[in-house]
Amino acid sequence: MTTAAAHPEHGPQDPCPEGIELYERALREGGIGRQEASPVPCLLDTGLLRLDARDPARLEAVPPALVLHRMLRAGTDTVLRERRREQRLAEAFAPLMRIDGRSAAAAENPSIRVISGTGAINEAITKAMAGAVRELLCVQPNVHYSDRRGAAAQVVAMDRDQALLDRGARIRTLYQHTQRHMPLVLARYEQLRGDAEARSLDEVTDRLIVADRDVAFIPAGGDGTVALEVRHPALVEFLAATFDRLWWQATPMYPQTVHRPSLNGITPRQRAIAGLLVEGHTDAVIADRLGMNIRTARVHIAKLAVTLGSESRAQLGYLIGRSGILDRGA
Numbered sequence: 001m002t003t004a005a006a007h008p009e010h011g012p013q014d015p016c017p018e019g020i021e022l023y024e025r026a027l028r029e030g031g032i033g034r035q036e037a038s039p040v041p042c043l044l045d046t047g048l049l050r051l052d053a054r055d056p057a058r059l060e061a062v063p064p065a066l067v068l069h070r071m072l073r074a075g076t077d078t079v080l081r082e083r084r085r086e087q088r089l090a091e092a093f094a095p096l097m098r099i100d101g102r103s104a105a106a107a108e109n110p111s112i113r114v115i116s117g118t119g120a121i122n123e124a125i126t127k128a129m130a131g132a133v134r135e136l137l138c139v140q141p142n143v144h145y146s147d148r149r150g151a152a153a154q155v156v157a158m159d160r161d162q163a164l165l166d167r168g169a170r171i172r173t174l175y176q177h178t179q180r181h182m183p184l185v186l187a188r189y190e191q192l193r194g195d196a197e198a199r200s201l202d203e204v205t206d207r208l209i210v211a212d213r214d215v216a217f218i219p220a221g222g223d224g225t226v227a228l229e230v231r232h233p234a235l236v237e238f239l240a241a242t243f244d245r246l247w248w249q250a251t252p253m254y255p256q257t258v259h260r261p262s263l264n265g266i267t268p269r270q271r272a273i274a275g276l277l278v279e280g281h282t283d284a285v286i287a288d289r290l291g292m293n294i295r296t297a298r299v300h301i302a303k304l305a306v307t308l309g310s311e312s313r314a315q316l317g318y319l320i321g322r323s324g325i326l327d328r329g330a
Contacts, residue, residue, distance in 0.1 A: 003148050007040060015046045023048040026061035033058055046071075068323035111232035114220060117218045121227045125209060125217055128229075129160050132211040136164055137243045138173040139208040141291065158191065165194025174246055175200045177269065199250030202272035203289055204243070213240045266325055270304045273297065274320045277304075 008016060010243075015023070018043045026032045031052055049059040082157050113123050113280055129136065161171055163257040173190075177200045181187050189198060207224075209217040216239045220226040229235055263271070269290075276286045287297035308323060310316035320326065 007042070011190075015048060016042055017042070017048065018042050019048060026059065031055075031058045031060040031096075051153050069239060084158070111235070112228070113229040113231075115229055116225065118225055121217070121225075124227075124229055126160050128211045128215045131162055132164055132214075133167055133169055134212045135170045135172070136161070137208070137240060138171070138208040139204050139206070139243065139246070139252060140173055140175050140179070140316045141204050143204055154303070158188065161196070162192060162194070165192060165196060170195040171197070172243075172247060173198045174243070175248055175253070176202050176204055177202055177251070177272075178291040196254070197252075198254040199247060200253050201246060201250045202269070204246065208243065210240050210243065212238065213237065216240070262323060264323075266304065267300075270300050270307075271325055273300050274304060275326055277301070278317055278320055278326065 002141075007018070018040050022032060022037060022040055022043060026049055032049075034057055037043050037049060039109040043059070046067075047062055047070060050062055052060045054308070076253075095104040115124050165171060171194070173196075175198060176186065180200050185198075189196060206219050207217075213236055214231070216236045217232065218228050218239070220228045230239070264270070271288055272290060276289060281289070283294055283297050283301065287294040290297065305316050306321075308316065308319040310319050
């Protein structure tokens with residue numbers, strides 16, 4: 001015999017099998033005794049049975065239609081309460097999700113991303129170039145390709161540049177004048193097939209790569225092991241516009257080489273040095289800015305002094321200013 005202690009717990013709108021069985025019996029027999037129903041207390045809790053007004057010791061069955069209507073209405077009320085609760089939660093969290101959404105979007109597609117390690121940098125550049133279809137803008141400052149790492153980087157760059165040219169895109173590269181005759185630079189343009197151009201300046205910015213004017217890469221440290229991937233449209237456009245201004249000031253070196261003329265015996269290289277001397281820079285800074293070793297810079301300074309008839313560093317600056325060579329451009 002089932003006891004009250006053994007009766008399973010359940011909700012008022014979910015009668016148990018034992019309760020349904022006794023309810024069916026009460027319907028057929030016109031009721032049951034309270035003692036018989038005591039092991040199944042849910043009969044009263046769920047409203048299947050009620051006290052018999054004529055006999056307090058008995059329970060009568062509530063008509064099934066009334067029971068079903070009451071239970072369905074209770075279930076509907078529960079659903080409505082849950083929906084209202086869901087609506088309140090949605091309204092409360094909507095502004096929070098917008099805040100989190102912006103953060104998540106920024107995390108997935110950051111405007112500026114820091115990339116550490118030469119391998120990771122090369123991988124990011126290769127990935128960006130793989131999606132480029134229009135143009136690649138590059139600034140290559142004085143880079144020494146004689147070491148193993150530089151030569152390896154050159155091989156990687158050649159493969160991805162040729163793949164870009166094969167898709168019909170254009171490549172424009174700015175070098176320093178000191179790189180115009182470097183063997184690996186010359187060999188690069190002998191091997192590339194497609195719309196590739198190169199120009200040179202005495203001074204260029206630090207390394208810059210812009211792919212399709214959608215993404216740019218710039219150094220974030222002096223040793224070349226950290227870079228920034230820039231995807232902010234305004235910043236990328238600024239970098240591309242800076243490249244364009246430098247490009248139109250630069251001297252063509254490929255596919256058609258233009259030789260810059262000397263002026264009154266002063267070479268374009270010496271005019272560039274003269275400009276830095278007037279600004280008060282040391283020999284070491286001048287050499288670094290123009291991409292040459294300090295010994296070469298001093299040779300050019302000495303030749304400049306002889307040409308202008310200078311006997312001292314101070315006098316050289318004065319003679320440069322008086323000669324007007326800087327006013328006539330490079």
